[in-house]
Amino acid sequence: xxxxxxxxxxxxxxxxxxxxxxxxxxxxxxxxxxxxxxxxxxxxxxxxxxxxxxxxxxxxxxxxxxxxxxxxxxxxxxxxxxxxxxxxxxxxxxxxxxxxxxxxxxxxxxxxxxxxxxxxxxxxxxxxxxxxxxxxxxxxxxxxxxxxxxxxxxxxxxxxxxxxxxxxxxxxxxxxxxxxxxxxxxxxxxxxxxxxxxxxxxxxxxxxxxxxxxxxxxxxxxxxxxxxxxxxxxxxxxxxxxxxxxxxxxxxxxxxxxxxxxxxxxxxxxxxxxxxxxxxxxxxxxxxxxxxxxxxxxxxxxxxxxxxxxxxxxxxxxxxxxxxxxxxxxxxxxxxxxxxxxxxxxxxxxxxxxxxxxxxxxxxxxxxxxxxxxxxxxxxxxxxxxxxxxxxxxx
Amino acid sequence: xxxxxxxxxxxxxxxxxxxxxxxxxxxxxxxxxxxxxxxxxxxxxxxxxxxxxxxxxxxxxxxxxxxxxxxxxxxxxxxxxxxxxxxxxxxxxxxxxxxxxxxxxxxxxxxxxxxxxxxxxxxxxxxxxxxxxxxxxxxxxxxxxxxxxxxxxxxxxxxxxxxxxxxxxxxxxxxxxxxxxxxxxxxxxxxxxxxxxxxxxxxxxxxxxxxxxxxxxxxxxxxxxxxxxxxxxxxxxxxxxxxxxxxxxxxxxxxxxxxx
Amino acid sequence: xxxxxxxxxxxxxxxxxxxxxxxxxxxxxxxxxxxxxxxxxxxxxxxxxxxxxxxxxxxxxxxxxxxxxxxxxxxxxxxxxxxxxxxxxxxxxxxxxxxxxxxxxxxxxxxxxxxxxxxxxxxxxxxxxxxxxxxxxxxxxxxxxxxxxxxxxxxxxxxxxxxxxxxxxxxxxxxxxxxxxxxxxxxxxxxxxxxxxxxxxxxxxx
Numbered sequence: 001x002x003x004x005x006x007x008x009x010x011x012x013x014x015x016x017x018x019x020x021x022x023x024x025x026x027x028x029x030x031x032x033x034x035x036x037x038x039x040x041x042x043x044x045x046x047x048x049x050x051x052x053x054x055x056x057x058x059x060x061x062x063x064x065x066x067x068x069x070x071x072x073x074x075x076x077x078x079x080x081x082x083x084x085x086x087x088x089x090x091x092x093x094x095x096x097x098x099x100x101x102x103x104x105x106x107x108x109x110x111x112x113x114x115x116x117x118x119x120x121x122x123x124x125x126x127x128x129x130x131x132x133x134x135x136x137x138x139x140x141x142x143x144x145x146x147x148x149x150x151x152x153x154x155x156x157x158x159x160x161x162x163x164x165x166x167x168x169x170x171x172x173x174x175x176x177x178x179x180x181x182x183x184x185x186x187x188x189x190x191x192x193x194x195x196x197x198x199x200x201x202x203x204x205x206x207x208x209x210x211x212x213x214x215x216x217x218x219x220x221x222x223x224x225x226x227x228x229x230x231x232x233x234x235x236x237x238x239x240x241x242x243x244x245x246x247x248x249x250x251x252x253x254x255x256x257x258x259x260x261x262x263x264x265x266x267x268x269x270x271x272x273x274x275x276x277x278x279x280x281x282x283x284x285x286x287x288x289x290x291x292x293x294x295x296x297x298x299x300x301x302x303x304x305x306x307x308x309x310x311x312x313x314x315x316x317x318x319x320x321x322x323x324x325x326x327x328x329x330x331x332x333x334x335x336x337x338x339x340x341x342x343x344x345x346x347x348x349x350x351x352x353x354x355x356x357x358x359x360x361x362x363x364x365x366x367x368x369x370x371x372x373x374x375x376x377x378x379x380x381x382x383x384x385x386x387x388x389x390x391x392x393x394x395x
Numbered sequence: 396x397x398x399x400x401x402x403x404x405x406x407x408x409x410x411x412x413x414x415x416x417x418x419x420x421x422x423x424x425x426x427x428x429x430x431x432x433x434x435x436x437x438x439x440x441x442x443x444x445x446x447x448x449x450x451x452x453x454x455x456x457x458x459x460x461x462x463x464x465x466x467x468x469x470x471x472x473x474x475x476x477x478x479x480x481x482x483x484x485x486x487x488x489x490x491x492x493x494x495x496x497x498x499x500x501x502x503x504x505x506x507x508x509x510x511x512x513x514x515x516x517x518x519x520x521x522x523x524x525x526x527x528x529x530x531x532x533x534x535x536x537x538x539x540x541x542x543x544x545x546x547x548x549x550x551x552x553x554x555x556x557x558x559x560x561x562x563x564x565x566x567x568x569x570x571x572x573x574x575x576x577x578x579x580x581x582x583x584x585x586x587x588x589x590x591x592x593x594x595x596x597x598x599x600x601x602x603x604x605x606x607x608x609x610x611x612x613x614x615x616x617x618x619x620x621x622x623x624x625x626x627x628x629x630x631x632x633x634x635x636x637x638x639x640x641x642x643x644x645x646x647x648x649x650x651x652x653x654x655x
Numbered sequence: 656x657x658x659x660x661x662x663x664x665x666x667x668x669x670x671x672x673x674x675x676x677x678x679x680x681x682x683x684x685x686x687x688x689x690x691x692x693x694x695x696x697x698x699x700x701x702x703x704x705x706x707x708x709x710x711x712x713x714x715x716x717x718x719x720x721x722x723x724x725x726x727x728x729x730x731x732x733x734x735x736x737x738x739x740x741x742x743x744x745x746x747x748x749x750x751x752x753x754x755x756x757x758x759x760x761x762x763x764x765x766x767x768x769x770x771x772x773x774x775x776x777x778x779x780x781x782x783x784x785x786x787x788x789x790x791x792x793x794x795x796x797x798x799x800x801x802x803x804x805x806x807x808x809x810x811x812x813x814x815x816x817x818x819x820x821x822x823x824x825x826x827x828x829x830x831x832x833x834x835x836x837x838x839x840x841x842x843x844x845x846x847x848x849x850x851x852x853x854x855x856x857x858x859x860x861x
Contacts, residue, residue, distance in 0.1 A: 014638065014641065015638070015640070015641060017644060135633075175640070186439070186443070187443045188443075189443075190439055190440040190442075190443035190444065191443050191444055191638075191640065192638060194440070196440055196444070196632060196638065196639075197432065197440075198432075198433070198436040198437075198439075198440065200432070200433035200435075200436045201419075201431065201432030201433050201436050201437060203433070204410065204418045204419070204430050204431060204432050204433055205430065205431055205432065207411070207412060207430065208410065208412035208413060223475070223676075227678060352610075390429070393427065393429065394421070394427075394429040394633075396771075396779070396820070396821065396822070397775055397776060397777030397778060397779050397801070397821075398777055398778045398779065398780075398798060399777075400777055400778070442846060445846070447777070447778060470668070473668055473669055473672055474672050474675075474676070475672075475676060477669070477672075477673055477676070477843055477844060477845065477846050477849055477850060478800065478844055478845070478846050479800060479802075479844050496666065497668065498668065499666070499668045499669060499672070500666075501666060501669070501701075501802075501844065523701075523702065524701060524702045524703065525774065526701075526774045526776060526802045526803075526804075527701070570774060570776070571776065599772055599773070600772060601772055601776055601777075624772070624776075624777070625777075654778050654798050
């Protein structure tokens with residue numbers, strides 16, 4: 001499997017390309033970001049942008065929020081530096097961890113903002129998780145689509161046109177690059193957020209078994225309605241340079257935001273993806289499909305910012321990747337799958353040239369809050385079978 | 396030189412749970428129908444993932460009413476989709492052509508109707524321009540391993556072989572041909588490069604080939620070996636975590652002159 | 656208000672939808688009087704030169720178009736056949752007179768002794784002859800969608816704003832003269848690039 005000569009991303013990373021020197025497009029984007037962008041001008045642009053909306057609506061802007069490092073940093077910056085009055089909007093994917101909830105309360109009390117949170121119907125989420133896992137090898141469809149659609153609905157409902165997101169996708173993938181303005185709109189949603197499936201398509205794939213209205217939180221609002229709102233949906237990271245280590249330190253020091261341990265990731269990365277207890281399974285599936293996962297991603301970020309050399313990064317990856325996560329048993333209960341099915345389905349989505357070589361003997365370590373992770377609402381086997389059988393028929 | 400084209404093929408059929416709604420389906424050898432999505436939504440996704448054109452075929456046209464359903468879908472699609480749209484399935488008359496063209500279609504595809512009434516090709520080409528007329532040819536080998544053209548969704552064997560019929564369609568004024576291998580359809584085991592090449596060599600009009608794409612390489616082969624002007628695919632995009640843009644990059648990188 | 660000429664030919668709906676999608680006021684002009692309240696005019700077209708010019712004439716548009724386009728100088732966009740009929744003469748199915756706005760003739764693309772197919776259907780890289788606000792934000796050699804067998808041969812090189820290569824043929828892709836702009840390709844079928852061009856057309860102040 002070909003890997004970037006600079007970082008550790010392999011050819012199976014979505015959207016990545018390699019240039020003549022064998023360096024990947026993401027590395028090049030970061031080089032561009034750190035050398036070719038006039039960040040002073042961008043900051044001025046941001047101030048101008050915010051002024052256009054300040055005080056004119058019930059809220060100056062909407063800040064989509066998860067409680068993780070990026071959205072907390074975004075909120076911090078907007079409130080402390082730019083003194084905006086935001087409406088913080090969270091789409092609850094259903095797997096928030098206890099520490100995350102504590103962080104959220106602490107941060108919101110410290111910064112002082114109105115908070116709007118929405119938790120979708122679990123029965124719907126469950127079906128969507130299973131269906132998208134079967135069809136796309138990614139069970140997070142409801143989360144991807146909910147996170148990007150739901151705040152837009154809120155923007156329309158509350159009449160707040162400015163929506164400010166966190167890091168631009170150019171930081172990690174090559175669907176967009178740093179030299180273009182990344183609008184967080186329906187095009188972007190269709191390009192890579194929704195995995196090529198919209199909520200109406202899901203409804204068809206589920207054979208019309210759910211109420212049409214159940215799909216609304218995952219449906220991008222009509223362009224007509226967004227136009228009427230005169231919406232502007234952009235990333236803070238297009239205006240100020242994104243540096244996760246720096247950002248994290250600030251929110252830890254200034255707000256008391258706490259990091260956490262995460263399945264199958266070295267301890268020093270205690271700021272990454274700490275908000276979801278399905279993270280371990282998600283990462284593992286990525287490994288089965290693409291032959292790399294979060295440690296590679298984290299090491300690559302450090303390499304690009306000269307915090308780690310490639311050799312040490314590779315060693316770390318070797319040590320941590322490829323282990324089955326303890327949370328897998330929870331995933332199986334919630335989706336009604338057997339472990340064997342889990343592997344069969346994941347492997348069927350492998351991206352060439354990678355081939356999964358089988359389960360490693362060593363299991364990842366259980367995390368301290370493992371027992372607090374809810375297993376309520378298990379999927380009945382016969383319900384799972386309806387979806388599984390349909391999938392088998394389509395192979 | 397026009398760039399070679401990648402065209403998602405959207406097969407439509409009334410939903411099993413609501414016959415007034417046309418949904419997107421995928422098939423295997425024209426059978427094993429699975430419902431996978433909403434045509435308007437998928438069109439937008441394909442546009443945002445930069446396809447070159449779209450083809451819509453109603454594969455289960457049982458009655459006249461379905462042309463109106465099809466027209467309605469195309470009308471909705473054309474509100475937000477700004478690339479060429481080819482539409483077909485159950486088209487039998489000039490009125491059908493007109494209805495679909497008025498609702499946003501750019502090209503109309505005819506299949507069974509063209510075989511039973513080749514004059515339709517000529518009249519439509521004269522009225523609307525040959526670039527509007529796509530003749531769709533479904534083919535497979537029979538028990539004696541000889542290729543034949545089949546109509547009515549693969550059910551009726553005709554006496555023509557694909558190359559023969561392709562030449563006749565061209566003579567009658569077709570502007571483009573859409574070839575589909577019934578046996579390769581949905582099997583993800585590659586296109587029928589032999590027939591693709593034979594037909595592309597034989598005619599002067601552009602040939603779109605389809606049926607069997609499973610890897611980016613299959614598309615590349617369709618262009619390089621099959622010499623097609625365009626490759627259409629249906630099942631390819633439906634069930635994998637494979638983004639169209641990624642596929643396009645792979646095909647481009649293999650040296651095919653498509654849009655980047 | 657964008658007025659789209661409806662003389663009974665051409666895929667009006669796509670052109671209409673494109674302007675509507677861009678948030679512009681747009682209307683279909685079925686009769687000459689419909690032009691009164693427009694400030695931009697679009698002449699679409701798909702099909703044959705002879706039919707096009709005959710229908711424009713039969714529907715009484717010729718004088719009105721002359722009034723609004725030539726006399727009043729409203730920004731005008733011709734698309735595909737809509738561009739071709741602006742020529743002096745067309746040679747498809749006989750010899751026919753066009754609107755005569757461009758000193759040019761419409762002839763069949765020469766593909767004799769080549770592998771090239773006609774009609775040319777597909778995306779082609781459009782070579783902008785020089786910088787112009789109409790192509791603002793559109794890099795040179797961007798692909799646009801074309802479908803045609805006949806092309807406009809200009810006698811006045813300065814009329815040509817863009818061309819594209821088809822085999823040995825250097826084909827006119829866009830022309831411009833005063834307030835009249837026309838493209839052989841279909842902006843309403845060229846996704847983002849096409850929409851950008853249409854958006855530039857709306858902003859254009861000739």
